[in-house]
Amino acid sequence: MSFWPFGQSEHSNINRLLEEYFQVLHSVEKHNENGAETQATREEEGGTPHDPGPAQEALEKCLDGIPSIQMLNNSFIDGILEESELLNELTRQNNTLLDFICFGYFYTADGVKVQNIEYLIDQLIECVGHIDANEFDAATSGSGRSSRGSLHEFDDDDCISGSASPDNSPRPQQTYLNKATIISEIFALDIWLISESLVKNSSYLNKIWSIIYHPNFPSEKSPLIPIFLKINQNLLSTRQDQYLNFIRSKPTLVDDLLKHIQISVLMDLLLKIISTDKQESPTGIIELVHEQRLTRKLLCYLDNDKHEPDIQACAADVLKAIIAISANAPLDDMSIGPNSLTRDLASEECIDHLLDAIINKRSNALINAVSIVIELIRKNNSDYDQVNLLSTTLSSHPPSMRDPIYLGVMLRKFTEKLTYVFQILVDIERNNSAKVLENQLGEKYKPLGFERFKVVELIAELLHCSNMGLLNSKKAERIVSERNKAREMVAKSLQDALADLDVQDNDNTHSAESRSDAYDEDVDESFEIPYVNPKQNSKLRENPTIGDRFKISLYDNQILPRIIYLFLKYPWNNFWHNVVFDIIQQLFNGRMDFSYNSFLVYSLFNNGSASEFMPRDSRVDICDFQITRDLILKGYKDSYAFYEKHNTALGFMGHLVLIAEEIVKFSKVYKVELISPKIQAAFQDEEWIFYSEDVLNDTRIMYSKILGGNDYLEEENGYEANGDNFNNDSNRNENPELGGSLINVGNLDQDQSANPSNFPTTSDLHNKLRKKLIDRSREDVDRRNEENGVIILGMAPEDN
Secondary structure, eight states: OOOOTTSOOTTSHHHHHHHHHHHHHHHHHHHHHHHHHHHOOOOOOOOOSSOOOOOOHHHHHHHOSSOOGGGSOTHHHHHHHTOTTHHHHHHTTOHHHHHHHHHOEEEOTTOOEEEHHHHHHHHHHHHHHHOOHHHHHHHHHHHOOOSOOOSTTOOHHHHHHTOOOGGGTTSHHHHHHHHHHHHHHHHTSOOHHHHHHHHTOHHHHHHHHGGGGOTTTTSTTOTHHHHHHHHHHHHHHHSHHHHHHHHHTOTTHHHHHHTTTTOHHHHHHHHHHHTTOOSSSOOSHHHHHHHTTHHHHHHTTOOTTTSOHHHHHHHHHHHHHHHHHTOSSOOSTTOOOSOHHHHHHTSHHHHHHHHHIIIIIOHHHHHHHHHHHHHHHHTTOGGGOSSOGGGOOTTTSOOOTTSOOOOHHHHHHHHHTHHHHHHHHHHHHHOTTSOOEEOTTSOEEOOOOHHHHHHHHHHHHHHHHHTSSGGGOHHHHHHHHHHHHHHHHHHHOHHHHHHHHHHHHHHHHHHHHHHHHHHHHHSOOOOOSSSSSHHHHHHHHHSOOHHHHHHHHHHHTTHHHHHHHHHHHOTTOHHHHHHHHHHHHHHHTSOOSSSTHHHHHHHHHOGGGGGGGSOTTOOOOOOOOOHIIIIIIHHHHHHHHHHHHHSSOOTTHHHHHHHHHHHHHHHHHSOHHHHOHHHHHHHTOHHHHHIIIIIHHHHHHHHTSOTTSSOTTTTTTTBOTTSOOBOOGGGSOSSTTOOSSOOOGGGSOSOGGGOGGGOOSHHHHHHHHHHHHHHHHHHHHHHHHHHTTOOOOOOOOOOO
């Protein structure tokens, strides 16, 4: 006999109870068999799976006379549940114990036969019905005890009758919870026989699922949640096919789960169920939740009058999670690719709902709606589609719900409402009731607000969307339209469509080919020099692609200059600076030839003449904006003056330098006079030349320092610490003036002033730039005096 406490002892209480049970079982069966033989003869059936063996003394006390079915009662299964080693024995695959739980049975006082596993489920539901989550939380917070304890203090009659005995009244919730927890852990074990016994009977699964309807279930801290989840998650992972059969039979699946949308772990279960429906191994779950209008019901939560902010955030999180696992480029094992859920979310009806939340409801509804749109764009970038839509035909790639998501409808709807979206910024700016705050420097300001930040972030993401290849192709619009019609036809009548599609596809192929040239030729890729000219403007406006239509709306509504003006107004909001930088960077890296992007760039450098390319009936106020003068130079001057006063730079300087680098890189990559001579004129301004060649260059050198110490690329480029030697000429950049990247120390001159060791801090850099400004001012004065014939006499010599 082993004394190891976790070993399996032949004389353990569990084995003793099992032996007693099977002895009583066989005695009852034998008695019934003998009684039946006195009335009629019947054919012998197969032997029982267990040999009775000799009866023990405990059994003799229990039987006490003629065996009857009342002796085979629930005391055996209840005794087993009270044993502390129950779960360990099951984990060790105790076959006798598993047979007892999965195949054993007993009789009630009325002679009704009850399976042990069914009794366990009924006991689970009975205990769950007596658990009050609020009372339990109060009890556990006061006592600090775990929710799992011994069942010896549990009166089984109390559980069945629904009343607690006076002795247990101080802790009634704990005893009910203990029993429910142990039963749930039995069902959550990764043991084939237990899970098979559950999934093969839908009534068992329905009883377990009914826990979700308990009135105390909605509480985030409810102990019923882990009980429900551990069983269902185990069945989903171990018996997926059978469990999904049960899920598909639930007409209220979506409603059941969305009633508890604030419980994040339940939403995780929903996502895991959805993620089983992959393109290579479909399970039908996506179509099930789509038919139950999952996306539409989630969007309905974006209502400030009906739902609290945290509930709206939960709904948005679920939608964003669905979008993430439905990305067109697979990211992980949960990825399922494009499907009917995200296709529905990008539909005209859902986009209208999101626009309504943004424009009319605003506040939390706006914030959550914008975050959903942004995620939809990021996870469905057509440039990363697995199948190139432009090379598909109805015959080579039959339309299905797994087609990549086309964002053209979404971008078109937002373009139509862009004026109203931008009006949100204007309304907030004009709102004088906004609370005035004060920062640590004693400056008073009105906060930017999360709404304005999200609106501009939305515009930045829509600009990303407008640069996607498919949204700048007329051919793509035609192909998507044809595939949508074919998909609708298949959805309406799948069997008939399969037979008819060949005939219609053949007809459509010829007609599509005849129209294809017309569609493709609508995008005229020819252009003239300079790119920005009245003829090019008219050509792009006559028949724009969806992407250009959005850019035209940005131009006509003067949105970009007005956003960039706010950059300097909030010098300490780096999130704001980052999103404005993102917009500017996109413009400078976009196409400049046959795209309207070149006109947006033109408006950055010469917005005062923007009306030249606007419709004649336009009533938008035009501001005289120039990005080099009104953003870079003004921002630098403001920060310089602020440093003189407070000995620190303004918070936007990091992003301002990045924007300046993008402008310098743009001027080097493109011959800007081919875009517009007026852009070239902006680069000829003396102040800009001084900033880009002196100030920005010195700033770039300082930013090239490694944080915390050594000079950038010391020995690799032959650069010595004293800055006097540059031995490795092979590492010199052939075009050292090209901006947009950190400077290579190996590219510096041998001039000691260029040594980064000379101004390793912002203070050193500021002092150096101050000296340059003073010297430059003196040179300007001397030059003007010389032009005007003014002679400055020196001081008279002192008399000796």
